[in-house]
Amino acid sequence: MSIEFTATVLGSARIGPNRELKKAVESYWAGTLDAAALESVARTLRENTWRELVAAGLDSVPVNTFSYYDHVLDTAVMLGALPERVQGIGSELDRYFAAARGNETVAPLEMTKWFDTNYHYLVPEISPATTFSLHPEKVLAELEEARALDVPARPVVVGPVTFLLLSKAVGGSAPLLDRLDEILPLYAELLTTLADAGAEWVQIDEPALVADRTQSEIDCAKRAYDFLSAVSTRPAILLASYFGDLGAALPVLASTGIEGLSIDLTVPGTVEHVAVVPALASKHIVAGVVDGRNIWRTDLDRALATLASLMGSAGTLAVSSSCSLLHVPYTLDGETDIVDPLRSWLAFGAEKVAEVTVLARALRDGTESVSSELDQARAALESRRTDPRLHDAAIRARLEAGVSVDRTPAEERRRAQAVRLDLPSLPTTTIGSYPQTTQIRLARAALRTGQIDETEYVSRMQSEIADVVALQEKIGLDVLVHGEPERNDMVQYFAEQLSGFAATSNGWVQSYGSRCVRPPILYGDVSRPKPMTVNWSEYAQSLTGKPVKGMLTGPVTILAWSFVRDDRPLAESAAQIALAIRDETIDLEEAGIRIVQVDEPALRELLPLRSKDTAAYLEWAVRSFKISTSGVSDDTQIHTHLCYSEFGEIIDAIVDLDADVTSIEAARSHMEVLDDLNSVGFDLGVGPGVYDIHSPRVPSVDEITESLRAALKAVPAERLWVNPDCGLKTRGAAEVERSLRNMVQAAAALR
Ligand SMILES: CN1c2c(nc(N)[nH]c2=O)NC[C@@H]1CNc1ccc(C(=O)N[C@@H](CCC(=O)N[C@@H](CCC(=O)N[C@@H](CCC(=O)O)C(=O)O)C(=O)O)C(=O)O)cc1
Ligand SMILES: N[C@@H](CCS)C(=O)O
Ligand SMILES: [Zn+2]
Numbered sequence: 001m002s003i004e005f006t007a008t009v010l011g012s013a014r015i016g017p018n019r020e021l022k023k024a025v026e027s028y029w030a031g032t033l034d035a036a037a038l039e040s041v042a043r044t045l046r047e048n049t050w051r052e053l054v055a056a057g058l059d060s061v062p063v064n065t066f067s068y069y070d071h072v073l074d075t076a077v078m079l080g081a082l083p084e085r086v087q088g089i090g091s092e093l094d095r096y097f098a099a100a101r102g103n104e105t106v107a108p109l110e111m112t113k114w115f116d117t118n119y120h121y122l123v124p125e126i127s128p129a130t131t132f133s134l135h136p137e138k139v140l141a142e143l144e145e146a147r148a149l150d151v152p153a154r155p156v157v158v159g160p161v162t163f164l165l166l167s168k169a170v171g172g173s174a175p176l177l178d179r180l181d182e183i184l185p186l187y188a189e190l191l192t193t194l195a196d197a198g199a200e201w202v203q204i205d206e207p208a209l210v211a212d213r214t215q216s217e218i219d220c221a222k223r224a225y226d227f228l229s230a231v232s233t234r235p236a237i238l239l240a241s242y243f244g245d246l247g248a249a250l251p252v253l254a255s256t257g258i259e260g261l262s263i264d265l266t267v268p269g270t271v272e273h274v275a276v277v278p279a280l281a282s283k284h285i286v287a288g289v290v291d292g293r294n295i296w297r298t299d300l301d302r303a304l305a306t307l308a309s310l311m312g313s314a315g316t317l318a319v320s321s322s323c324s325l326l327h328v329p330y331t332l333d334g335e336t337d338i339v340d341p342l343r344s345w346l347a348f349g350a351e352k353v354a355e356v357t358v359l360a361r362a363l364r365d366g367t368e369s370v371s372s373e374l375d376q377a378r379a380a381l382e383s384r385r386t387d388p389r390l391h392d393a394a395i396r397a398r399l400e401a402g403v404s405v406d407r408t409p410a411e412e413r414r415r416a417q418a419v420r421l422d423l424p425s426l427p428t429t430t431i432g433s434y435p436q437t438t439q440i441r442l443a444r445a446a447l448r449t450g451q452i453d454e455t456e457y458v459s460r461m462q463s464e465i466a467d468v469v470a471l472q473e474k475i476g477l478d479v480l481v482h483g484e485p486e487r488n489d490m491v492q493y494f495a496e497q498l499s500g501f502a503a504t505s506n507g508w509v510q511s512y513g514s515r516c517v518r519p520p521i522l523y524g525d526v527s528r529p530k531p532m533t534v535n536w537s538e539y540a541q542s543l544t545g546k547p548v549k550g551m552l553t554g555p556v557t558i559l560a561w562s563f564v565r566d567d568r569p570l571a572e573s574a575a576q577i578a579l580a581i582r583d584e585t586i587d588l589e590e591a592g593i594r595i596v597q598v599d600e601p602a603l604r605e606l607l608p609l610r611s612k613d614t615a616a617y618l619e620w621a622v623r624s625f626k627i628s629t630s631g632v633s634d635d636t637q638i639h640t641h642l643c644y645s646e647f648g649e650i651i652d653a654i655v656d657l658d659a660d661v662t663s664i665e666a667a668r669s670h671m672e673v674l675d676d677l678n679s680v681g682f683d684l685g686v687g688p689g690v691y692d693i694h695s696p697r698v699p700s701v702d703e704i705t706e707s708l709r710a711a712l713k714a715v716p717a718e719r720l721w722v723n724p725d726c727g728l729k730t731r732g733a734a735e736v737e738r739s740l741r742n743m744v745q746a747a748a749a750l751r
Contacts, residue, residue, distance in 0.1 A: 003200060004284050004316045005060035007360035010203065010240055010262060010292065011156060011324025012053065013349055014066045015510045016045050017331065022514040025068060029101075035093055042066060046142065050151045052350070057357035062203060063146045063153040064139040065324065068093070069100040069513045072121035072166060073109070075158040078190075079183055080133035081167075083109070083125045100513060102695040110168065111512055111694065113605050113644065115207060115243045117293060117327055118519065118561050120512035120644070124163070126179065127171035134186040136193050143197050154201040154238070155194055160187050161221045162208035177220045184227050191234035199235040201260070204228075207323075209253070210244030210264070211609040222252045229257025238262060238286060242323035243293075244609045245270045254279035262286035264322040265306055266294075275313045285314035288322030290347075290355050295328055295521060295563045297347045298355045300370075300377040304362055319359040325349045328563075329507035329518075337505055341387060342523060344380040348507065384523075389500065390567070392525035399575050403582070405626035408634045410684055413660060416635035420594055421547055425717050426708070426747045427478040429687070431641050431663055432551045432597065433490075433727035434468045434483035435736060444488060461486045462539055469543045471737065476744045479595060480548045482540035484729065488518075490553045490599065491561040495520030497532045498580055501562070515730070520562045522573060528580035531587045538591045549639060550588040550596040552581055555624040560602035570606075571620035578627035585638075586631045597639035597663075598628050601726075603653065604645035614649075622656045629659065637661065643689075643726045651676050661685035665725045667692040667707065674714035686715055689725025690743060696731065698738045704746035712750075722747040 015021050024041040027033035046066050053061045067074050073096065076082055082099050085106050089095040100122055102108035109122040139155050146153035158166075160183050164176040173179075187204075194202055209221055229237060238260035239253055245267050246253065253261060254277050261280070263270050265288050274280055287310055289303040303319075310317060331350040332343065347355055358373045367374065384390070407413065440461075447457040468483035487493040495501035501520045508516040533550060541548040555577035565573060585596045603625075608617050629638045640657055643665035647654065654662060654677065666673045666688035674688055690707040691699035711720055722743060728736050 004318065005152070005154075005201070006318050006364065007058050007320075007357050008060040008154070008286065008318055009053070009058065009062065009321040009325055009353060009356060010205075010242060010286075010288070011062050011065040011326055012049050013326055013328070013330055013510070014045065014049070015508060015516060018506070019508050019516055021045055021068075022516060025514045029097070035091070042068065043145065046145065047149060050146055050149060050153075053353060054151055056350070056353045057360070058353065059152055060154045060201060060318070061146065061151050062156045062324075063142045063151070064155045064157065065326075066142060068096065070120075070122050072114075072124065072158060072163070073100055074138060075163050076122075076124035076167075078135050078138065078157070079163070079186060080135055081124050081126060081130055084127075084129065102697070104697060108695060112646070115211075116605060116607070116609060117243075118509070118511055118517065118602075118605070119326060121166065124167040125170045126164075126167045126173055126176055127169075128173050129171065132179075132182050132186055134189050136190050139190070140193065140197055143194065143199055147198055153199065154203055155199050156203040156205060156240075157190070159204040159206040159239070160184060160224050161217070162206045165208040165217070177217060180220055180224060184224060187228055188231045188234075191228060191231050191237075195233050195235050201238055202235040203238045203240050203262075205240045205242075207240070207242050209246055209249040210241050212611050213249060218249050218252050221249060222256060225253060225256035225258050236260060236284075238284070240286075242288060243267075245273060247273070247610075250274075251277045251279065254283060258283070260284035260286055262288055262320060264288045266291045266322045271306055271309055274310060277313070280313055280315070282315045284316045284318065285310060286318045286320045287314075288320050289359065290319070290321045290352050291566075292321035292323035292325055292352065293327040294566060295346050295348055296566055297345055297351070297377060297380050299381055300355065300359065300362075300374050303359055304367065307359065307363060317363065319356050319363065321352055321356060325352060327509060328352065329504060329509055334506050335504055338502060341380075341383040342502055342521075345384040345523070346521070385567075387524070389524035392500075392527060395525050395527050395576055395579065398579060403579065403627050405623065405630045407630050407658060410658065410660065413634045413637075416633075417637045417660065420635040421637065423478055424751065426720055426722050426751055428722045428744050428747050429477060429479035429549065429663075430472075430481055430723060430740065431725075431727045432481050432484050432549070432599070433487070433729035434471075434481075434485070435731055435733050436485070436729045437733065440464060440485045461536070465536065465540050466543055469540055469548075473544060473546070475737065475740050476748075477740065478546065480540070480544055480546050481551060482536050482548060484551060484727070486536055490727075491558050492518055492520055494532060494553055494558055495522070495562060497530075498526050498528055498577070500524035500526035500576070517561065522559070522562045522564050526573065526576035526580060528583055532584055534584070534587050534591050537588055537593050541592055547594045550585070550593040552584055552596065552598045552628075554598045554600040554603075554628055554640070555581060556606055556621045557600050557602040560606045571624075574620055574624035575627060578624040581628035582631045585629060585636075589632045589636045594635070595637040595639060596629075596632065597641060598625065598659075599641045600625060600657075601641060601643045601645075603642060604647060604650050607649060618650065618653045622653050625657050639663065641726075647673055648676055651680050655680055655682050659684065661687060661721055663687035663689065663721065663723050665689050666711075667725045671707065671710045671714065674711060678714055683719070685719050685721055687721030687723040688715075690722060690746070691724055691739060693724045693726050693728060693731060696735055698735050699742060701742045701745050701749070704743050705749060708746055708750055
């Protein structure tokens, strides 16, 4: 019989409290750190993480949650499912990184959103030729490492159903769940191996089961867990669900022989569902009452009430975070700029672990044993509820009075803009950012530490802008950008200037691979004290006769990449942010900017996991974009930019945005998006990305010409724009110049 644990989290951050892993991995890629030194950094990070979790009082600690790049890629490695094209690469580590990032000769795996979070995983490719085989070395090594330190380790793996549902079938593969029977024996073998290595529990993550699933997919999940629970020598199985409600899959999973199930209790409705599944009475329920993906301090009284209501329905109960702590920063320690009362409202990773242990103690020893923690939580909650910054009467009045989102019909706008802009056919442009060089980042760091003053910083950024404008003129682009050097991040930059948001100084969260973001905290009503981008755009425009695009981030994306309020609907915050962006577009127009781009790369990302919630989301998302963009005159051209997603499900919403020009990621999906747009009658300007900016490879003129020819089959030349897939901030200066020259040459030849 397994020993039930009482306090855990479903996973932890791995990039390092000071981004140690990011720095080590990037040094390894640059050739300045060897593999042994990289492994030593990794081992220290793992050990520190485990020791902290044990010291905080967890009695079951997730392991194998470390990753050099991505845990889905790790699962592909574990199942012997790396694509053929990387197999020839000698070292295991380099093979792994080649699959993740590509190199001069090998294309990387595609990257996409991990459910509705801002984490991105690599999409495994499964072809008819893929022969799965088990490679448990990583999970075994981490288990052994942890056990050697006396850590009560619980290995975590991505489950077979989620793995196949998240993978991509290539080369004419049948639906991937048809391959379930090929990988189930490998998972069975893994379970036995882990049990032999001393694991009492294994956590198998199946978040894909909280989204809409067909009956046959749910049947597959049943088959998988009937099969795995029948393995004779194995650890107890904790099936982990998170990010949503299991719905119809809940009773099905409960009917299998698994011992434990984690439930995301931050999702409305899940508590009630647990109560009506009798089979859960024999299971260990891991109650995700501490929100693992937002940063608000937990309402401990409410969490205790939730736990109490589960008592009758669960066999045994453990307290947990709702999901892995991968999605929140490490700790509030060191966030000296975040002061009370805001600070008292927050809990980052370490503080959440402490909340889990307080709740577990309350269950074990009674609430009196944690009375002072409960009092502190109550006081913080009350101070948050009554803070005046949460309610700005002026903003609310403005929205209640109604904002017109009507624009003149697109054809009339097009005519007005053609006169004002006088662009050639197939106009060339870029998406906004140019390389964020070390020089730029160091200037910002120097401003932060007071080594340089604001005047010096502005002059350095202006010099970067001047260089970028000169470069674009030299290359011959038609619509220029200022290059966004002043932006630490396309969301944080705006949040730092809007009232109602707080920024962190070290609240790093992994976005993909070694890339991190510091999501701002939206805690109050939003307003714009003063223009945010006008000076930079105006300066760039003063250097050239060509049009310079103003560059803004849209309200949905600002919300998607922030920690959002949990006391008000997202739709309301979106409308407030939209008003601020609207005012900015009007100020840009007044400053002589003729084109304004409002980026919404996260439009698809916030799409709810359940289709019943889709229409309501798209309605407020589109409306907030239109609030942002409908304040300008007909001859000011509105662009938007969408990336990082499959757009099929939101294609109608893209039409509804009514942006004069939409630049959209297409290089990796081979222009299919244009056919999708045509199928819903989209007839505005469109710039399907003609090359993939995620890889350092420089596309040849021929390749780009081919992309453009493919685009011209779907879109008439009058509507077609020529641009890369996304911003260039992560690329090197030399490759950017060569790529853009080739792009401009391809467009010129086609004209
Ligand atoms: C477009 N994407 C974005 C998402 N989310 C966002 N919030 N922002 C995005 O742009 N989600 C989807 C995608 C994900 N893609 C990316 C792409 C690139 C990055 C990235 O490059 N992140 C940077 C950090 C950016 C930043 O905040 N920079 C700051 C601080 C820089 C820094 O580390 N400074 C050093 C000193 C200087 C030095 O040594 O270089 C320091 O403070 O120690 C800034 O520019 O001021 C990254 O490095 O990971 C993220 C998501
Ligand atoms: N304007 C932004 C969009 C990224 S999605 C950029 O160019 O980086
Ligand atoms: Zn983009």
